[in-house]
Amino acid sequence: MARKLESDLILFGAILVLVIFGLVMVFSASAVMASERYGSSYYFLLRQGIWAALGILAMVAVMNIDYRQWRNPRFIFPALALLWILLVAVYLTPRWHETHRWFHMGPLNFQPSELAKILIVIFFAYFLDRRRNSVNDIRHTLLPLGLVTGLTVVLILKEPDLGTSLAICLICAAMLFAAGLHLRYFAGATAAAVPLLYVVIFHVAYRHNRLLGFLHPESDPLGKGFQMLQSLIAVGSGGILGAGLMEGHQKLFFLPEPQTDFIYAVISEEWGFIGAALVLVVFAVILWRGLRAAICCSDHFGKLLAVGITVLLVGQALVNMSVVIGLLPTKGIPLPFISYGGSSLLMNLIAAGVLLNISQHATGVVF
Amino acid sequence: MEVRFPEEPRFPAWKIPFLQYLVAVVFVILLAGYWRLQVTHHEEYLQLSERNRTRDLPIIAPRGRILDRDGRVLVDNLPAFSVLLSRDDPAKLIPEKLEGIARGLGIDPQALEQQVDQSKNLPRFQPIVIKKSATMQDVAFVESHRTEYPELDLIQVQERFYPKHDFAAALLGYVGDVSPETIARTGKRYRPGDVVGKTGIEREYNSILSGQDGMRRVVVNSRGEEMGTLSTIDPKPGHDLRLTIDLNLQLAAEQAMGGREGAVVALDPRDGQVLAMVSQPTFDPNEFAHHIDLKEWRQLNSDPEKPLMNKAIQAQLAPGSVFKIVTAVAGLETGTIHPNYTVNCPGYATFYGHTYHDWSWVHHRGHGVVDLHRAIVQSCDVYFYTVGKLVGIDKLAYFAKHLGLGSKTGVDLPGEEPGLMPTPEWVEKRFRHKWYAGETISVAIGQGAVAVTPLQLAYMIGGVASGGVFYRPHLAFRDELLKWDLDPPANDPRDFPLAPGTVEAVDRGMWGVVNEGGTGARARVAGLDIAGKTGTAQVVSVALQHSAHNANYKNNAWFVGYAPSTHPEIVVSVLVMHGGHSTVAAPIAADVIKAYFAERHPEQAPPAPTSRQPEIAGRTSRQPIVGAEKASVFP
Structure with a gap:
C-alpha cells in the first residue's frame, strides 16, 4: 500500500525546540557584552536570528529532497x-580572532569547515555503500577514505x-564502525592512541585537581586554567534550579565566548541541573530518532548517512558538554543548534533536513 | 507488527544499537558529571562565583603637552594618584562606611555620599574617582585599610601641571572636571570625573590635547586585591600641541608689564601668528587642575581685576587716540584730506555748539597749525575732530569695520569679544534715538562708544602698516591642525588694499610718534626701526565698570607699536588699565620688540637690557628660561 511519506515529527520538534532555545540563550549570554562592544544588546541575537530563519527554510527544503539524490x-x-578550494581560500583571508576560519559576507560570517562535516558524512556514506562488500x-576502501579525510582534516587543522578536525575523525570512526569495519582496526587505532589518550586524560585530571585547589585565592586564578575554572564555576554555581534566565554572572567577562563554545555553561548556570539535563535529553531524543531512522532505513547508503548525521549532531553536542565541565580539553566545537555561529547553525539544520528525509522512509517499525 | 529485515544482509545489524548504547553511556556519564558539579559541589562553586569580581580600572590617557613655537614646554603633566571607589556591591556602601572613607581621605562625607548617589546609573564595575591628587597620607590610608575598605583602589594618573604657574595663564587656560552639562551635550564621550579644558587653549584644542582613556578589567578577590587582568584597552595619549607663541617674547611681555593690570598682544602681521599674549593680573591654573575649592573660586571670580578674564581678547575698551589711525586712513582714502591738509589747534574746538578740548588743553595751549604728520606725532585731537567731522560717521564706521574693528578677529581662542564700532543704525536700534552729530567728533579720536580689544588693535595697526593685508590672528599652526583632521580656517589674508600714499603717510606719522619726540617717544630704541601710536582712553566699558569701582578712574593707557616701520614683522599692542597716560604703555611694547629682534635678528638688536628689567616677586623660577637654548625644556 502506497503511504504518504511523513517526516519524523518528534525529531523535527526536538530540533525546533533547540533552535528556539538557542536564540534565547544566545541573547542571554551575549546581551551585556554585545552592548558594550557593539552598542546594541541585540547584535548577536539579530545575526543568529537571520541564520536560524535561513537554516529552517533550508532544512524544510532539504527535507523534501529524496536522500538518495545525494548519492x-x-x-x-x-x-x-x-x-x-574554500578551505585553502579561507587561509588567505585576513586573520580574525587569531585564526583563518571565516569568510566575511557583510554582517554574516561563513565557516567552510562546517560545510566539511556534512560533506564528509555524505562522501563516507556514498563510498562505504559502494564498497559495502569490501569495507575492510x-x-x-580505507586508503581512499583516509586520503580524503586526511586532506580535509589537515586543511582544517x-x-x-582542532575541535572540528577531531569531530570529523569521530564521525568517520562511527560510520566505519557502523559499516562493519573489522574491530581489529579499532583495537589497533586505540592501541596507537593510548599514550596520547593517557597524556590527555592525565592532564585533564591534573588540571581538574589544580582547579579545585583554587579554593585558595593565593593560587594563580588567571593562569591557563582560568577559562576552565570559570566554566566550572558557571556550571557549579547554577545548582539544581539555576540562577534564572539572564541572571548568570559568569557570562559577564569571565566565561570565554559565552555565546559560542561555552553557551552550555551559561545554560547550566541560568537553568541549573534541570535545564542542563533537559537539553541533554533533547539531544538524546535526536540520537534515538536519528538512529531509529538509520535502523528502519532500507538501504545501506541511507543507514550510513543517518548514522553519520546523528553522530555529527549528537556527538558534537556531547563533546561540547564534556568540554564545558573539563572532561575533554578540546575547544572549538559549538553546541549544535544552540551556539552562536551562522554557518554551523545552517549546516546542522541542512544535515537535520537530510536526516528528516531519511526518517520518512522508516516504515512502520517501532523502536 | 511488520518487521522489515535489512535488504543487504552484510550490513551488521547489531552495530547501530550498539552505537546507541555506547552514546547512552556517555549521556549517563555526562549527567553524572553535571550532577556532581551542580548538586554535590554546588556550595563550593557558589562561593567561588561570589568571589569572582571584576573591576574596570580606568587608565587615564595623559593630555598632550602645550609647547611654544620652538618646542619648549609650556604645559606639562605630572604623575599623581587618584583614589577610586568601586561600587560593585552597592549594598555594602553604607553611610557609615562612606563616612569612614571620607574622614580617612579628608573629603566632605556629604559630598562623597552625593557623588556615589549620582553615579548610580553608571555600570557597576566602573569605579568612580573620589579623590584626585592623592597625598602620601591618602595613599597610605588606602593601602592600610584594604580589609576594611576593599572598595578603594589607587590608580596612577598624569595630572595637568603648569610648570610656570601663573605664566600665560589666561592664554593657556586651565582644565577641570567635565561639567554635567557637557556630558549631557556630548553623549557618551565623557564620564563624570573626566578632565577637559575649561578655558583658553586647553578648551579650544581640547579634542587634540585630550587623549582617550584606556581601561583594565581586573579580577579582584574579596579583599579588593587584584588577582590579574582580564583584558586591557590601551589608552590613547593626547597629542602635543605647538603654539605660535614665542616663550621669550611672552616672558619679555610679562616682565615688562610688571604686574600692572592690562594686556599685551604680539602678532606677526605677515601671517597672523600670535607671538605673545599676556593678560594681567593672572592666576595659577594648577589650582584648578587640583580641585579648586569654592572659596578660592569665588575669590578669583569676584576679584575686581578679573584675573580669570583674558583681557587680550575680552577687554572691550575705548581705543583712544590709536583710533586716529582709522580716522586718518578714512580721511586719506576717501580723498577728504591730503597729508598736507592743515588745521589750527588752539587747544580746543567747537562743533555743533559744543566745545571739545584737545588733550593738550591741560597745559592751556594747543598744537598750533598741524598737518597730518604732526597731528599723528603729537596726537592732536582737534585735527582729528575736524577730519572726523569732514569724513562723517558712516565712512568712519566703514573704514573701522574693514580695518578689523567691531567684529571678532577669529583668533582660535574661546570667548573672544567683538568690540564695538558705533553707527547711526546701531544707536537707533539700541537706544531708539538719532545719532547725535557730536558723537562723530568723539568717535574720531576713539572715545564715545567705540570699544576694541587689545588683539583687535594689534590686528588693525598690523594690517594698516602692511598696506591693508589682514591675516587672521591664530595660535596653532594650520598644517599641524590639518594633520589631526581638524578643519582650521584657511590662512588666506583678507585684503583691504590701501593706497600706497595712505600707508606711507600713516607709517611715517607713526614712526614720528616714536622717533620724533612724539607721544610714544618712550618706545624708542636706538638701532631699531620702531613705529607706533599711543592712546589714552577715559571710558571704562560697561563690562568692566564693576572692576573699576574702587580703583581710580584713571585713564587706560594704550600703545600699539611695530617694527620695522615698513613691512613690519611684529606688531605689539599694549593696554595698561588705569595706567594714567600712554607713556607707561610705550616702553612695554619696546621691550617686547627688543626681545623679538634679539632673537630673530641679533645683528640689529641693541645689547640686551639687563639692568632695567624689573624683578617680579614669585617669578624667579622663570629666570633661567630667558635666553635659554631653543631646544631646552622648561625645568
Whole structure:
C-alpha cells in the first residue's frame, strides 16, 4: 500500500525546540557584552536570528529532497573539490580572532569547515555503500577514505581548528564502525592512541585537581586554567534550579565566548541541573530518532548517512558538554543548534533536513 | 507488527544499537558529571562565583603637552594618584562606611555620599574617582585599610601641571572636571570625573590635547586585591600641541608689564601668528587642575581685576587716540584730506555748539597749525575732530569695520569679544534715538562708544602698516591642525588694499610718534626701526565698570607699536588699565620688540637690557628660561 511519506515529527520538534532555545540563550549570554562592544544588546541575537530563519527554510527544503539524490558522484566529487578550494581560500583571508576560519559576507560570517562535516558524512556514506562488500579492503576502501579525510582534516587543522578536525575523525570512526569495519582496526587505532589518550586524560585530571585547589585565592586564578575554572564555576554555581534566565554572572567577562563554545555553561548556570539535563535529553531524543531512522532505513547508503548525521549532531553536542565541565580539553566545537555561529547553525539544520528525509522512509517499525 | 529485515544482509545489524548504547553511556556519564558539579559541589562553586569580581580600572590617557613655537614646554603633566571607589556591591556602601572613607581621605562625607548617589546609573564595575591628587597620607590610608575598605583602589594618573604657574595663564587656560552639562551635550564621550579644558587653549584644542582613556578589567578577590587582568584597552595619549607663541617674547611681555593690570598682544602681521599674549593680573591654573575649592573660586571670580578674564581678547575698551589711525586712513582714502591738509589747534574746538578740548588743553595751549604728520606725532585731537567731522560717521564706521574693528578677529581662542564700532543704525536700534552729530567728533579720536580689544588693535595697526593685508590672528599652526583632521580656517589674508600714499603717510606719522619726540617717544630704541601710536582712553566699558569701582578712574593707557616701520614683522599692542597716560604703555611694547629682534635678528638688536628689567616677586623660577637654548625644556 502506497503511504504518504511523513517526516519524523518528534525529531523535527526536538530540533525546533533547540533552535528556539538557542536564540534565547544566545541573547542571554551575549546581551551585556554585545552592548558594550557593539552598542546594541541585540547584535548577536539579530545575526543568529537571520541564520536560524535561513537554516529552517533550508532544512524544510532539504527535507523534501529524496536522500538518495545525494548519492550522486557528480554532486559529491565537485562538492568535495569546492570544499577544498574554500578551505585553502579561507587561509588567505585576513586573520580574525587569531585564526583563518571565516569568510566575511557583510554582517554574516561563513565557516567552510562546517560545510566539511556534512560533506564528509555524505562522501563516507556514498563510498562505504559502494564498497559495502569490501569495507575492510585497505587499498581500495580505507586508503581512499583516509586520503580524503586526511586532506580535509589537515586543511582544517591549519586554520587552526582542532575541535572540528577531531569531530570529523569521530564521525568517520562511527560510520566505519557502523559499516562493519573489522574491530581489529579499532583495537589497533586505540592501541596507537593510548599514550596520547593517557597524556590527555592525565592532564585533564591534573588540571581538574589544580582547579579545585583554587579554593585558595593565593593560587594563580588567571593562569591557563582560568577559562576552565570559570566554566566550572558557571556550571557549579547554577545548582539544581539555576540562577534564572539572564541572571548568570559568569557570562559577564569571565566565561570565554559565552555565546559560542561555552553557551552550555551559561545554560547550566541560568537553568541549573534541570535545564542542563533537559537539553541533554533533547539531544538524546535526536540520537534515538536519528538512529531509529538509520535502523528502519532500507538501504545501506541511507543507514550510513543517518548514522553519520546523528553522530555529527549528537556527538558534537556531547563533546561540547564534556568540554564545558573539563572532561575533554578540546575547544572549538559549538553546541549544535544552540551556539552562536551562522554557518554551523545552517549546516546542522541542512544535515537535520537530510536526516528528516531519511526518517520518512522508516516504515512502520517501532523502536 | 511488520518487521522489515535489512535488504543487504552484510550490513551488521547489531552495530547501530550498539552505537546507541555506547552514546547512552556517555549521556549517563555526562549527567553524572553535571550532577556532581551542580548538586554535590554546588556550595563550593557558589562561593567561588561570589568571589569572582571584576573591576574596570580606568587608565587615564595623559593630555598632550602645550609647547611654544620652538618646542619648549609650556604645559606639562605630572604623575599623581587618584583614589577610586568601586561600587560593585552597592549594598555594602553604607553611610557609615562612606563616612569612614571620607574622614580617612579628608573629603566632605556629604559630598562623597552625593557623588556615589549620582553615579548610580553608571555600570557597576566602573569605579568612580573620589579623590584626585592623592597625598602620601591618602595613599597610605588606602593601602592600610584594604580589609576594611576593599572598595578603594589607587590608580596612577598624569595630572595637568603648569610648570610656570601663573605664566600665560589666561592664554593657556586651565582644565577641570567635565561639567554635567557637557556630558549631557556630548553623549557618551565623557564620564563624570573626566578632565577637559575649561578655558583658553586647553578648551579650544581640547579634542587634540585630550587623549582617550584606556581601561583594565581586573579580577579582584574579596579583599579588593587584584588577582590579574582580564583584558586591557590601551589608552590613547593626547597629542602635543605647538603654539605660535614665542616663550621669550611672552616672558619679555610679562616682565615688562610688571604686574600692572592690562594686556599685551604680539602678532606677526605677515601671517597672523600670535607671538605673545599676556593678560594681567593672572592666576595659577594648577589650582584648578587640583580641585579648586569654592572659596578660592569665588575669590578669583569676584576679584575686581578679573584675573580669570583674558583681557587680550575680552577687554572691550575705548581705543583712544590709536583710533586716529582709522580716522586718518578714512580721511586719506576717501580723498577728504591730503597729508598736507592743515588745521589750527588752539587747544580746543567747537562743533555743533559744543566745545571739545584737545588733550593738550591741560597745559592751556594747543598744537598750533598741524598737518597730518604732526597731528599723528603729537596726537592732536582737534585735527582729528575736524577730519572726523569732514569724513562723517558712516565712512568712519566703514573704514573701522574693514580695518578689523567691531567684529571678532577669529583668533582660535574661546570667548573672544567683538568690540564695538558705533553707527547711526546701531544707536537707533539700541537706544531708539538719532545719532547725535557730536558723537562723530568723539568717535574720531576713539572715545564715545567705540570699544576694541587689545588683539583687535594689534590686528588693525598690523594690517594698516602692511598696506591693508589682514591675516587672521591664530595660535596653532594650520598644517599641524590639518594633520589631526581638524578643519582650521584657511590662512588666506583678507585684503583691504590701501593706497600706497595712505600707508606711507600713516607709517611715517607713526614712526614720528616714536622717533620724533612724539607721544610714544618712550618706545624708542636706538638701532631699531620702531613705529607706533599711543592712546589714552577715559571710558571704562560697561563690562568692566564693576572692576573699576574702587580703583581710580584713571585713564587706560594704550600703545600699539611695530617694527620695522615698513613691512613690519611684529606688531605689539599694549593696554595698561588705569595706567594714567600712554607713556607707561610705550616702553612695554619696546621691550617686547627688543626681545623679538634679539632673537630673530641679533645683528640689529641693541645689547640686551639687563639692568632695567624689573624683578617680579614669585617669578624667579622663570629666570633661567630667558635666553635659554631653543631646544631646552622648561625645568
